[in-house]
Amino acid sequence: MSRQSLSKAHKKITELSWEPTFATPATRFGTDYNFDKAPKKDPLKQILRSYFPMEEEKDNRVFGAMDGAIRGNMFRQVQERWMEWQKLFLSIIPFPEISAARAMPMAIDAVPNPEIHNGLAVQMIDEVRHSTIQMNLKRLYMNHYIDPAGFDMSEKAFANNYAGTIGRQFGEGFITGDAITAANIYLTVVAETAFTNTLFVAMPSEAAANGDYLLPTVFHSVQSDESRHISNGYSILLMALADEDNRVLLERDLRYAWWNNHCVVDAAIGTFIEYGTKDRRKDRDSYAEMWRRWIYDDYYRSYLIPLEKYGLKIPHDLVEEAWNRIWNKGYVHEVAQFFATGWPVNYWRIDPMTDEDFDWFEYKYPGWYNKYGKWWENYNRLKHPGRNKPIAFEDVDYQYPHRCWTCMVPCLIREDMVTEKVDGTWKTYCSETCAWTDIKAFRPEYEGRPTPNMGRLTGHREWETLHHDKDLAQVILDLGYVRDDGKTLIPQPHLDLDDPKKLWTLDDVRGINFQSPNVLLNEMSDADREAAVAAYTAGGPAGRPAPAPAA
């Protein structure tokens, strides 16, 4: 379709909407934002006549590549280290995608602009595409990769695992609470505009470097839809900015959404890229370098900062602090170490780091070895069963962390942990911003202003609470992370499938008591709690307990 006929066709389809007079569409999802004064902003022109064939063509290319990968025996060249992390990633990501589809009517309810409605409805269809194409990719991995365990229980594991729950925010956050907070600021303005860059562009390039060219095929195809979604979000954002009263909410939501996306996405994608790769060329970008390019330069400097002139208050401090956490506070390394500590309750295997990895980390992150090297050496030493327990239950100078009540990533930068009694429970937060999110932002009033539509943080937010004081073997059985012989664990702290003696079984983890740090914290006396918190915040890096005070 030519550009001229596209414009004409688009103008024609805008005639389809009308102002109802008998009854107005049900408002299922409220917002505290106001759009009465908003000038209508156009998103990209989207017409289903050209949309469906375009997407079909994109699909055909994806499915052609899938056929080619199988015929070309791609799995003879994929790195197991990489593929194992896909068991986690691909269990999470189809849910955020489908949640984005579900979020569209929330934005439609909230924003009185039929042209945006049209763009949002097209996005809804895109998101069904993304979710199912990703599920189908995972199905292919399950069928053709050497170790299907973990892929085979994917969506169940996603729903009952601590890491799945962290990822689930990137999905539930799109569909719950204030419609604009969820479906516009969190989903589109931050998640899609900023963080799909690392999710769908940076990560696939790492996949290709590890012999997997299907992940880039699928995810670049997905990413090619994102520019339209970004346009939808931008249009709504500009409409919201037209009303002064919205600005305090925009400031709140941008702070929450930015920080939560950083906590969640950088934890996961940073780990996959840095610890899931075998590509240790020193001139390949580290996650920090990718982040600087894709998030800091492309999003923050090129997209966000220019919005200041429209009155948007940009969370400069949080952008800088996110970078500070990644570059100076070792956020990604701390998270990867935690994932590896918790290997018995994962549904994927984690390869130990080698000397070549150490060398690369030291080159990319000077000082890395002094912080993390010893622990990874211990991980390697303790990787097989028989003479030792899983590393989390051995003395390796690591204190199992408290979990952040808000982002649910543990409080790994120990000195930043905030502890507060909120709603009658002692809660720990990884940062001041996560504490603010729970205590101030997700409340029915914000800075003296009623916010009756704002959501709530709910659920059993500390995963360990569900399994407190149980035998570790029972925890794993309850989770279902056991292979089809009924005893070998799906997770393993290594990739050695050759020798059955090297594979951990339920017997190897029986008799180990599993405990929840939050339950224990709440059981303490005030004095003990204060001392425990002080000791915890004095600990780290790399999870090291604080040295005992001199006698």
Place this chain on the structure above:
Amino acid sequence: MTATAEPTTSSAPPENVRSFPKPAFTDAEAGAKTFPSSTSRSYNYFTPAKKRATTYEDVTFDVQPDPARHLTQGWIYGFANGPGGYPQDWTVLRSSDWHQFRDPNEEWEQTIYRNNANIVRQTQQNLENAKAARAYDSWTRGWTTFVERDLGAWMHCENGLGMHVFTAAQRSAPTNMINNAMCVNAAHKLRFAQDLALFNLDISESGLPFDGSVHKAVWHEDPVWQGVRENAERLTAIGDWAQALFATNVVFESLVGVLFRSHLVMQVAARNGDYITPTIVGSGEHDYSRDLAYTRVLFSMLARDEEHGEANREVLQGWLAEWVPVSLHAAHQLQPIWSHPGERVVPFAESLAAATADLTNLLTELDLDVPKELSE
């Protein structure tokens, strides 16, 4: 504001040396080794409807988690006044297992794009051919006016239902299988509405005396269309997603949608020299037959639920009592348009009788009593 220092390592490769990842043969393909679960190559967390899971089930089932199944930590975000996620009480209907529902169309991305791309391609080819063949020249004046006004008014209805009934409802059902089916239903409606709008645009540019903008006034003001508009608007105002689906796909579509598309347009277009409109409206009818198929399966499941079937049937009966009169009223108000085409080959009473017979059959299949209004 001062930015924190950038990374200090250099990414520049040594001069004149290309840097690229080195392929490594890992032998990580299925079957390379035998170990526990090495042959576990199907999703094992749900029970397929048949012996083997279909691709549709594999890519759809459990993607929307459920605290009643595997979601142990529960929904981690809530609404201000209630739980988050997909509460089952967003409809008054109850199911002993919502997850039993499977879309008989097995819609996932490949089917969505293949089907709809086929339709828009065919539609475009038909329209190009019509233009080249000057097909509109042979239309009767009465038929041209019918297409201009009545078919023009109808496209608003399709768009409104697509945007504010089906797009809205797909946020709310308790399973991914149901929500995806409604989402595809929305895509059908929106595409069909746009197909009609672009058809209208084509005719406007064909040189035929044709007012391409009058459809808005007809939809808004022409008394014969106000019953349909009122019905459509009231459907968009329903908060209960299942009621919206039932009142639209079972009641409204049978008594108004099919009445207009199948029992009027498809019957009289050819007699009025028009072989184009039926190809477009026929695709809308085809969409509806797919959409009715999933609707029928869903409400059959609910009406026959061992635990809740009786209560559900009572609710559905109440919805029929509420919505059948509204849609019958809309249908009767439309009656005058049966005389708009130049060639009138089908009387309104006959069309309505066919539509009510279809609905009667559908309700019988659902074990529901046929409202008395349908037999009057």
